[in-house]
Amino acid sequence: MAKDRSGAGDPVRTLELLWREPGEESRGGRRGPRQGLTVDAVVRAATGLADEEGLAALTMRALAQRLGVTPMTVYTYVPGKAELLDLMLDEAYRTMERRTVPAxxxxxxxxxxxxxxxxxxxxxxxxxxxxxxxxxxxxxxxxxxxxxxxxxxxxxxxxxxxxxxxxxxxxxxxxxxxxxxxxxxxxxxxxxxxxxxxxxxxxxxxxxxxxxxxxxxxxxxxxxxxxxxxxxxxxxxxxxxxxxxxxxxxxxxxxxxxx
Structure with a gap:
C-alpha cells in the first residue's frame, strides 16, 4: 500500500486552496452546494476523522458520510485526498500551540x-x-x-x-x-x-x-x-x-x- 505523502496533488490547485482569501468556500470561490459547508469545515472534519481513526480510515467517502453529504459534494471543495492532506497538515501547523521566541x-x-x-x-x-x-x-x-x-x-x-x-x-x-x-x-x-x-x-x-x-x-x-x-x-x-x-x-x- 502506497504511503500517504504531502505534495502529491495538483500544485497549482493546492496553492490556490492554501492561500485562499476569506469567503472562498468552494472551487473557483463560488458558494458550495450545501449552505454552511466550507473548505475549512471539510478540513476540520477530515482532521477529526484522521485523529480518531488514522489516515487509513480517511477516504473521501468516509469524509462525506461524516459531513452528511455525497462524495461528489466533497469534491466541489477539495479536488481529492492528496490536496486535502496538504490542507490538513497546513492547518495543523497553523493552529499548533507554540511559545513565542523572544525578540x-x-x-x-x-x-x-x-x-x-x-x-x-x-x-x-x-x-x-x-x-x-x-x-x-x-x-x-x-x-x-x-x-x-x-x-x-x-x-x-x-x-x-x-x-x-x-x-x-x-x-x-x-x-x-x-x-x-x-x-x-x-x-x-x-x-x-x-x-x-x-x-x-x-x-x-x-x-x-x-x-x-x-x-x-x-x-x-x-x-x-x-x-x-x-x-x-x-x-x-x-x-x-x-x-x-x-x-x-x-x-x-x-x-x-x-x-
Whole structure:
C-alpha cells in the first residue's frame, strides 16, 4: 500500500486552496452546494476523522458520510485526498500551540538549548494531538501559511547560534526527525498496550525467556534488559533529546563566532 505523502496533488490547485482569501468556500470561490459547508469545515472534519481513526480510515467517502453529504459534494471543495492532506497538515501547523521566541535582543539572554527544547516539545505535543502526521511523508511539505509560519518560528530558535543558513535548516530537520521517530515509537507502544499491557505480556513471556535465554551467552542483553524492563517513552525521549542537543552544542562550540 502506497504511503500517504504531502505534495502529491495538483500544485497549482493546492496553492490556490492554501492561500485562499476569506469567503472562498468552494472551487473557483463560488458558494458550495450545501449552505454552511466550507473548505475549512471539510478540513476540520477530515482532521477529526484522521485523529480518531488514522489516515487509513480517511477516504473521501468516509469524509462525506461524516459531513452528511455525497462524495461528489466533497469534491466541489477539495479536488481529492492528496490536496486535502496538504490542507490538513497546513492547518495543523497553523493552529499548533507554540511559545513565542523572544525578540533578537532578548534571545541572546535566552539559552539556545532552551529555545530548541521548546521547539521539540511543541512538535511532540502536536504529534500527540494529531498522530497521523507522523505517518505522513512530508519530504515535500505544502507551502501554505501554516507550514511557512511554523518554519519561521522554529528557525528563530537557531538564529544567532553561529550556524549558517543551510546548517540552521539541517539542524532543524535533524531535530524534527528525532521528534517524529520518538512520537511514532510512543504511539506504537500505546497501541500495543491497548491490545495487551506490558505487565500481561511479561507475565506470559518471562517464564519462557528465563528457560530459553542462556545468561552466559547473552550477558549484556540479560543485564540491561532486566534493568530497563518495559519500554519507557519518557526515558527514551529525555535521553534522545539530550543527545541531539549535545551534538548541536559540539558543533556550536567548534565555531569561533558561536554565541
Amino acid at each position: 533578537e535582543a532578548e534571545a541572546r539572554a535566552d539559552p539556545w538549548r532552551e529555545r530548541v527544547t521548546r521547539v521539540a516539545e511543541e512538535n511532540r505535543a502536536l504529534l500527540a494531538r494529531h498522530p497521523w502526521i507522523a505517518d505522513l511523508s512530508v519530504t515535500r511539505p505544502p507551502l501554505g501559511p501554516g507550514v511557512i509560519g511554523k518554519y519561521e518560528h522554529e528557525l528563530a530558535a537557531f538564529e544567532g547560534i553561529g550556524f549558517s543558513d543551510t546548517e540552521m535548516d539541517a539542524a532543524l530537520t535533524h531535530l524534527l526527525g528525532f521528534v517524529h521517530a520518538a512520537a511514532r515509537a510512543a504511539a506504537d507502544t500505546a497501541a500495543h498496550n491497548q491490545r495487551q499491557s506490558d505487565e500481561d505480556w511479561w507475565a506470559v513471556s518471562a517464564p519462557l525467556l528465563e528457560r530459553a535465554m542462556d545468561p552466559e551467552r547473552y550477558p549484556l542483553a540479560g543485564r540491561v534488559g532486566e534493568a530497563v524492563g518495559a519500554y519507557n517513552p519518557e526515558t527514551v525521549w529525555a535521553f534522545g533529546l539530550r543527545c541531539v542537543l549535545d551534538g548541536l552544542a559540539h558543533l556550536v562550540e567548534r565555531k569561533p563566532e558561536a554565541l
